[in-house]
Amino acid sequence: MLESRISLRQLRYFVDVVEQRGFTAAARVLHVAQPALSRQIAQLEDDLGERLLLRQSDGVLPTDAGLRLYDLARAVLERVNGAREDVRGQPSEPQGRVSVALPTTGGTDLITELVQVCAGELPKVALQVIDGVSTQTGHVLESGMVDFGVVPNADEVPGIEAEPLFHEHLFLVRRAAGSGVQPVDIAFADAVALPLVLGPRSMHLRRYLEQQAGTAGLALTVAHEQRSANTIAGFVRAGLGATVTNWPSMREFFPEGHVIAQRIVQPDLRRTIAIGHAAARPLNRAARATFDVLRRLLLDRVHDGRWRGEAIDPAR
Numbered sequence: 001m002l003e004s005r006i007s008l009r010q011l012r013y014f015v016d017v018v019e020q021r022g023f024t025a026a027a028r029v030l031h032v033a034q035p036a037l038s039r040q041i042a043q044l045e046d047d048l049g050e051r052l053l054l055r056q057s058d059g060v061l062p063t064d065a066g067l068r069l070y071d072l073a074r075a076v077l078e079r080v081n082g083a084r085e086d087v088r089g090q091p092s093e094p095q096g097r098v099s100v101a102l103p104t105t106g107g108t109d110l111i112t113e114l115v116q117v118c119a120g121e122l123p124k125v126a127l128q129v130i131d132g133v134s135t136q137t138g139h140v141l142e143s144g145m146v147d148f149g150v151v152p153n154a155d156e157v158p159g160i161e162a163e164p165l166f167h168e169h170l171f172l173v174r175r176a177a178g179s180g181v182q183p184v185d186i187a188f189a190d191a192v193a194l195p196l197v198l199g200p201r202s203m204h205l206r207r208y209l210e211q212q213a214g215t216a217g218l219a220l221t222v223a224h225e226q227r228s229a230n231t232i233a234g235f236v237r238a239g240l241g242a243t244v245t246n247w248p249s250m251r252e253f254f255p256e257g258h259v260i261a262q263r264i265v266q267p268d269l270r271r272t273i274a275i276g277h278a279a280a281r282p283l284n285r286a287a288r289a290t291f292d293v294l295r296r297l298l299l300d301r302v303h304d305g306r307w308r309g310e311a312i313d314p315a316r
Helices: 010-019 023-030 034-047 065-079 084-086 106-121 138-142 189-190 205-213 229-237 248-255 285-304
Strands: 053-056 059-062 096-102 126-133 148-152 160-169 171-175 185-187 196-198 222-225 243-245 260-267 270-278 309-311
Touching: 010 023, 010 034, 010 059, 010 065, 010 096, 010 160, 053 171, 059 065, 084 148, 096 106, 096 285, 106 126, 106 196, 106 248, 106 285, 126 222, 126 285, 138 285, 148 160, 148 205, 148 285, 160 285, 171 248, 185 189, 185 285, 189 248, 189 260, 196 205, 196 229, 196 243, 205 229, 205 270, 229 243, 229 248, 243 248
Parallel strands: 096 126, 096 148, 185 260, 196 222
Antiparallel strands: 053 059, 148 270, 160 270, 160 309, 171 243, 171 260
């Protein structure tokens, strides 16, 4: 009988391997030896008669069967963790494991503040933040590998339910040269005519820029294609080209006084930022409470200028 062979420990191990996207990171979080962790997952696959994980050079991904087990395992673990309050008939605080996907373009201070605020306001929530996955956000949301995440232009991502929060402005950033005063805005046609340093087409911002250029009958002048935000910033600081970014990335990667940032207009270049989750997987109580904290932190940034844009009126 499976009930005599599958343990809660195995389910917890499996959930961590999926969420950490690898055995090494999961073993570090769980404080167990990696060979022991691998043996437990192999035993789980053998007992279920299903391949649960695809081993790749850059980590692991769950198979379809693995995704189904992941959802089931998380539900079981959350139910077990809340058993004490259920038995006593007491209202419980939000508790359980919550995983959130945040793009690098939101800034590391958003990640650290979310962790700090949740630790204070939701002490029984075990929060995991997966950062730097802007190229995969739609996939991890739709698959349910995270509870929810920040996603630009969520209406383009199938299978997710999203709450739009604000429209972010986009800026052209280039190395400062000379002492002349630069205008605060730049026309889109003038921006794309400059040699640009951009990410690959797998990144949403690159695809968005190409879409806007095509609509306007223009073409991007891509001088260098780089994946890392740090590398792109280094190219710009060296004068190898300009780039297009949002305000949190501007603050994060470009020292004041070394570059100029101009808001792109004509047309007004902006993206809609939302928090989304898999439509087929409604948020549980812990995830909803964390979702509300993240919404508040994001809107605070828009209101005080740390993330430049305009908040969306929910009444409209």
